[in-house]
Amino acid sequence: MWQWFHKLGSPRWFYQISGKFLPWLALASMVLIVTGVVWGLAFAPEDARQGNSFRIIYIHVPASFLALAGYYVMAAAGAVGMIWKMKLADMVMVAAAPLGAALTFIALFTGAVWGKPTWGTYWIWDARITSMLVLLFLYIGIIALSRSFSTRETSTRACAILALVGTVNIPIIYKSVDWWYTLHQPATIKLTGAPSMHPDMFKPLLVMILGFYCFYALVLLLNTRTEILLREGRATWVKELAQPK
Amino acid sequence: MFQFENFDAFIAMGGHGPYVWGAYGLSLAIMAWLALAPLRRQRVLLATLRQRIQAQGQRGKG
Numbered sequence: 001m002w003q004w005f006h007k008l009g010s011p012r013w014f015y016q017i018s019g020k021f022l023p024w025l026a027l028a029s030m031v032l033i034v035t036g037v038v039w040g041l042a043f044a045p046e047d048a049r050q051g052n053s054f055r056i057i058y059i060h061v062p063a064s065f066l067a068l069a070g071y072y073v074m075a076a077a078g079a080v081g082m083i084w085k086m087k088l089a090d091m092v093m094v095a096a097a098p099l100g101a102a103l104t105f106i107a108l109f110t111g112a113v114w115g116k117p118t119w120g121t122y123w124i125w126d127a128r129i130t131s132m133l134v135l136l137f138l139y140i141g142i143i144a145l146s147r148s149f150s151t152r153e154t155s156t157r158a159c160a161i162l163a164l165v166g167t168v169n170i171p172i173i174y175k176s177v178d179w180w181y182t183l184h185q186p187a188t189i190k191l192t193g194a195p196s197m198h199p200d201m202f203k204p205l206l207v208m209i210l211g212f213y214c215f216y217a218l219v220l221l222l223n224t225r226t227e228i229l230l231r232e233g234r235a236t237w238v239k240e241l242a243q244p245k
Numbered sequence: 246m247f248q249f250e251n252f253d254a255f256i257a258m259g260g261h262g263p264y265v266w267g268a269y270g271l272s273l274a275i276m277a278w279l280a281l282a283p284l285r286r287q288r289v290l291l292a293t294l295r296q297r298i299q300a301q302g303q304r305g306k307g
Contacts, residue, residue, distance in 0.1 A: 026280075033276075037269065042247055042255065052258035056268045063272065102279055110268040117261050215276065222283040229290045242294040 009086045011228040012237050018221045025218040032211030039204035047201075056114040058205055061188065062212035064107040067135060068170060070100035070216060074142070075167045078160030088224075090156045091231065093163065094146050095223030099216065101139035108132055119183060127180035131173040138166040152231075 040058030047054035074096035081089035111129065112122040123129070142159050149155035177186045188197055188205075197205070232238045249255040258265045 037273070041265070041269070042249070044248070046248060046259070051261055053261040053264050055258070055265050059268055059272045099279060102275055106272045106275055110272055113264045113268040117264050215280070219279050219283070222280065222287075226283045226286050226290070229287055229294075233290075233294055239294065239298055242291045242298060 009084075009088050011088055011091070011232050012235070014088055015225055015228050018225060022218065022221060025214050025221070029211050029214035029218055032207055032214060036204050036208035036211050039207065044201050044204050045198065050118050053114055053117040054201075056110050057188070058208045060107060060110040060114060061205060062209045063103050063110065064132070065209060066212050066216045067100055067104040067107050067132070068173060070096055070103060070220075071135065071138070071163075071167070071170055073220070074100060074139075075163040078163040081156065082160045087231075088228075090160075091224050091227040092220070093142075093156075093159060095220055095227050097139055097142045097146065097159075099219050099223060101136060101143060103216075104132060104136040104139055108136065124183055126183045127176035128173065128184035131169060131176050134169050135166075135173060138162070138169065142166075 036058060040055055044055065044058075046052055074093050077089045077092040077096060080086055081093060108129070111132075115124070116122050142162055145158045145162060146155050149158065177184050229238060229241075256262055256266075
């Protein structure tokens, strides 16, 4: 167990293993997302009330899922890095921040564009939307902190603390549609019970969610590898990687 | 089954075309950038490192 843990903490080992997963993750996310986009745009039935604007759900919901799940990934990596002093975990935390910020932005943007034809407004200070905006600011805060200190240790510590404190926001986002019943509709998919959606509409959504999970894993690995190259430039194995054969 | 009568109807999306295509277009563009940016960054990092190693090697000989 501890040997495994030690290995996992080794950037070199991670770089080699993740390299083997990349092509498969790229292939899986491409196939799933292309399938889901075509299915959702052209073949899923039109929503009786919202018309075709409802097709935005196939981007909006998967992006929101991963924006939230990505925050857990980032905060957990920050905690592991802080408790066990694992360098690789710190790198994962820093790698997760821009990815999470981009997905949160996509969730907010698609939500705004969807809101215009459906609610008649791009933006409203509804609880769900406001707490998602807070999530975006948390991600941006961590990106800024990770670049702001002169020593890496201080900035990593500050990022991990902000990430952990920010987890308070996550259950608020989840529960916001139930606690403050304003404009945003309640969750379409729940872990318990059947989805409140017709199967013909739900199947492409499932494909897109799977695709987004693969895509998230792909970009997280890519960003972590970049971070490894950035920080381990003095290591012999990285120098060998850079040498022309 | 294809939900639209013809290609024009598919583009128009019953009047929601700009919203739907705008949301999909920008989102997919951001995602493509997310995947490609780290690859480009890695190439630049490795190239910089290679140059530094070569410069050190030449200094060592001279």
